[in-house]
Amino acid sequence: MWKWLHPYANPEVSYHLTNKLLPWFSYLAAIFLSIGLVWALLFAPADYQQGDSFRIFYVHVPAASLSMGIYVSMAIAAFSSLVWQVRLADASAAAMAPVGAAFTAIALITGSAWGKPMWGTWWIWDARLTSELILLFLYLGVIALHSAFEDKNLAGKAAGILTLVGVINIPIIKYSVEWWNTLHQGSTVSKLGKPSMSLDMLWPFIFCFIGFSLLVGVIICLRFRNEILARNSIRPWVRELVEQKTQ
């Protein structure tokens, strides 16, 4: 596996890989999201208690689980950057952090908009909501550290340590609804065994979830590509690339 992965530690190889991946991610994301969102927002049946308000579920749940997923991938990148000093891993972590922060914010805002009519409050300091808010602050801290240092290696190291320390928060978010009494409901989809949702509501969710994951792939590819170019701007291959484009 190492032999197979090793060439991608080279920025030039990785740059071309993102170029190849990008169209796949973009087209698939467009297909899945347009099917999933139209299905979810227009055709899925309304919930027996919540009526149409429950449709925010189709944005809220993918955003929330992706906010955790992106954090875990960022932590894996930070770990390999600290241990094996792969410089590109820092670049990828820097590319992922703002995307994760945006999805965390989306999850918090949609959840709050749903909470007002359903629970009767915009915000409550229960374990799930509080730990998700901490996740947002962790992302903001990581972004700030990445841009706080002139020296990118130093910045990557500092941000990487914060990322790894923050990993503790991920299982807390995931299991908060099981460990403690919370106002937030338990998980619907990722429950072992049968999901607590009827199938004609679950299928659009699966499409939305895959669609949003691919969208994250698109945004991260774009940001990662820029990050590689910015960090290697003095290398000959980047100069060649620019000259080719301008001719």
Next chain:
Amino acid sequence: MNPRRKKRLAIVSSVLIGIGAIAGLVLYALSQNIDLFYTPSEITSGKKETGIKPVIGQRIRIGGLVVPGSVKRDPESLKVSFQLSDMVMPIVFNEGDPVVTVYYEGILPDLFREGQGIVANGTLAEHPPTGLSVEASEVLAKHDENYMPTELAEAAGQKHEKANYTPEQLNTK
């Protein structure tokens, strides 16, 4: 792996394990305090592990299921009272279960109905005929993780009717 990498791997992993252990212990120590609410049985007989029991006059949050048939509305105003019992799955209501009566004045959230999970915020008080009660200043609905289309819910015998307020009732607030 060369020795430097091995060393770094060891340092990073041990720091992570250390932080994990610290966080685990802190959360374990705090576990009772992170709970958002007391359940009715915890109010009457104390928390299971620590035996902590709220005292009369204390501001608490209570969470439980609305006992069917216990909701009493005042036709003239927005005053409402209902009983809460423990949330257990599958949902059953027994005669002898500890219940706490909640008194509230205001508009209830959309999801409020009998058998629904509710979190109420208020002061604990003694209420001679029924035992303990909570004078609530805020009532929140707790949604469960089940989502069902209307037809399916009707087939399963689940109904949800929104509370209908008369204009006079709404004018009192």
